[in-house]
Amino acid sequence: MSTTLEGKVVLVTGASSGIGEATALALAAEGARVAVGARRADRLEALVRKAPGELCAVELDVTDQRSVRDAVARTVERFGGLDVLVNNAGVMLSGPIGGADTTEWTRMVETNLLGSMYTVHAALPQLLASRGSVVQVSSTSGRIASAGNGVYAATKFGITAFAEALRQEVTDQGVRVVVVEPGFVATELADHITHPTMQAAAQSIGASMRTLQPEDIANAVVYALTQPDHVAVNEILIRPTDQTR
Template sequence: MSGILQGKVALVTGASSGIGEATARTLAAEGAKVAIAARRTDRLEALRAELEAGGATVLVLPLDVGDEQAVHAAVASTVETLGSLDILVNSAGLMLLGPVEGADTTDWTRMMDVNVLGLMYMTHAALPHLLRSRGTVVQISSIAARVVGRGSAAYNASKFAVNGFSEGLRQEVTERGVRVVMIEPGTVETELRDHITHAPSKAAIQERVTKIRQLQSADIAEAVRYAVTAPEHATVNEIFIRPTDQA
């Protein structure tokens, strides 16, 4: 398999569906070896079969990004099996909307464990390898890191944290050749909102999205491809992409 990423190794979290799955396809199509990580291994195996049929080299990593030891093991397995690590795409995420008053705070814990700590653990584990390869870390953030909405305070907090962490990291490593990219999608047609436990919030967002042409996961994967294939002297630090219809 040839392409602009021939010889590169990418690790993509949240690869069992949505943006992560589409990103794995896109990077593999550009010639990268891909390690695909998520909890739903049956979906990962199906994706591996598809990509290998197209000539890609694929490693399946069963992974809960909130488990720091498992994260370090996954990164180590990627480097040992595929030879290096050049691109990390942190796509694993949860969106559990609802008001602060009366909230089920276990939703907050779940989101912070995945959206913030999981992303931080992955970045921390991958960083020594990315420094060696002068690689790229891509953080899938959200419009929620820019636009605060009623009923999404905790989700907003998690995505503001992602952006703050990522900008701090960028300042630490940019002069050492590591590129840090934040991609902030608006409404994307994925399974993300299926996990919402607060029924009124789930109903409200389901109603809103019927009124617009949503982004597709492939649109965000294309933004990732653009960022990671930029010339080495140029960093696309931030991409804010939303549906044309989204106010």
């Protein structure tokens, strides 16, 4: 029998758009109390206004450890605990390795990889106390690296490695760790690419297939989190049917 999310407390990072926003809405619809975190406070307030159920906005920059700790503390203060962390904040700045602007590498590593690590570290005491769950949003790029996406893929491979080590450390204490690996999703992620060729390639790929929608990934998160306590769905790989790699 599936478990319910009614009354569970969830913190979703990167919740101002795309997968994070859709996941927050889906979890709220299931009865969870959701803290939505991101840097774009205006978007978070708009999300709170339109969402079903009980949401609160917490301004959050995952690259800043103090900001992360404060967001966890505000979530616990508002809702009395923390049952689920959905680590979704991320940025994709595709481009070839040769001639790259390495400040973009730093931004990806700090946001995608270190940001998710910082958030786990800050949330873990609460999650251990509640025997909760961690959802790490990775990517198919965390399984298959491709030319032009070397550093992005490295951050996603890193997320998978960190999540597996975390799983081994906490699973016997009742904390479940879930890695969700989406393929091509219709979100703003590719809009941040500054390399013209890679930007055009991303747009072309998106136009060539029936892309996933953010809600498709949100549904997968809900599925994993509503399994009975003795069932750990550790990994979900979800691609568009039309995606070959």
